[in-house]
Amino acid sequence: MQYELITDATxxxxxxxxxxxxxxxxxxxxxxxVYSFIYSKVYDKDVAEDIxxxxxxxxxxxLKKGNYNEEGKFLPWVMRISHxxxxxxxxxxxxxxxxxxxxxxxxxxxxxxxxxxxxNSIIKEQVEFDVRRLVDELPExxxxxxxxxxxxxxxxxEISDKTGxxxxxxxxxxxxxxxxxxxxxxKHNIVLTN
Amino acid sequence: MAKNYFxxxxxxxxxxxxxxxxINFILNYSKALSVIKSDKVKFELVLN
Numbered sequence: 001m002q003y004e005l006i007t008d009a010t011x012x013x014x015x016x017x018x019x020x021x022x023x024x025x026x027x028x029x030x031x032x033x034v035y036s037f038i039y040s041k042v043y044d045k046d047v048a049e050d051i052x053x054x055x056x057x058x059x060x061x062x063l064k065k066g067n068y069n070e071e072g073k074f075l076p077w078v079m080r081i082s083h084x085x086x087x088x089x090x091x092x093x094x095x096x097x098x099x100x101x102x103x104x105x106x107x108x109x110x111x112x113x114x115x116x117x118x119x120n121s122i123i124k125e126q127v128e129f130d131v132r133r134l135v136d137e138l139p140e141x142x143x144x145x146x147x148x149x150x151x152x153x154x155x156x157x158e159i160s161d162k163t164g165x166x167x168x169x170x171x172x173x174x175x176x177x178x179x180x181x182x183x184x185x186x187k188h189n190i191v192l193t194n
Numbered sequence: 195m196a197k198n199y200f201x202x203x204x205x206x207x208x209x210x211x212x213x214x215x216x217i218n219f220i221l222n223y224s225k226a227l228s229v230i231k232s233d234k235v236k237f238e239l240v241l242n
Contacts, residue, residue, distance in 0.1 A: 036210045
């Protein structure tokens, strides 16, 4: 059979019916795109290899279980699986990709300095200063609860004891404090990100 | 604060392909895997 001329959808259908060679054609047809996509995210050949393998294992299991529906197209579906696996990889390793452009192992890829650099610490100070100014704008009762909860790290039970209001009232004041802060931030288009 | 973006110095090689052994592993896995469907459950069976 001239597999090269057959569409992905037909090959998928053949594979589901038991034609193993259809899978080989599909993999060979798309391996470069899928692998390059993964590599462009992780910048590590071994990791890319693992994610590529896991992607197609997932594809095979889904197809054999009959859970694949041909609503979308095969390649975008495979790319989406690999994209999700890349995200899982970064979640598990809890780090962002690091690269040194030489392809060799670098000790600095595992020893990272988590302290802020000069620019980021200045930005952090500015953000904190702005937040303090915004908090000062709040009504006194809301401000009191917010400061105790966020800055003093008191529980709502402790806040209730200290201020002489019920826990529900303290919760309500906290809620309104946050709503009001968001309103002020939106109204003045304040950017509080680093 | 303004954000400055720089063109990355990382280049992705053009001839990126998975290893042949990875492809073979996937194809062998596919041949070894069979799914048995009962009334409500689907069982996966991997033969060595």
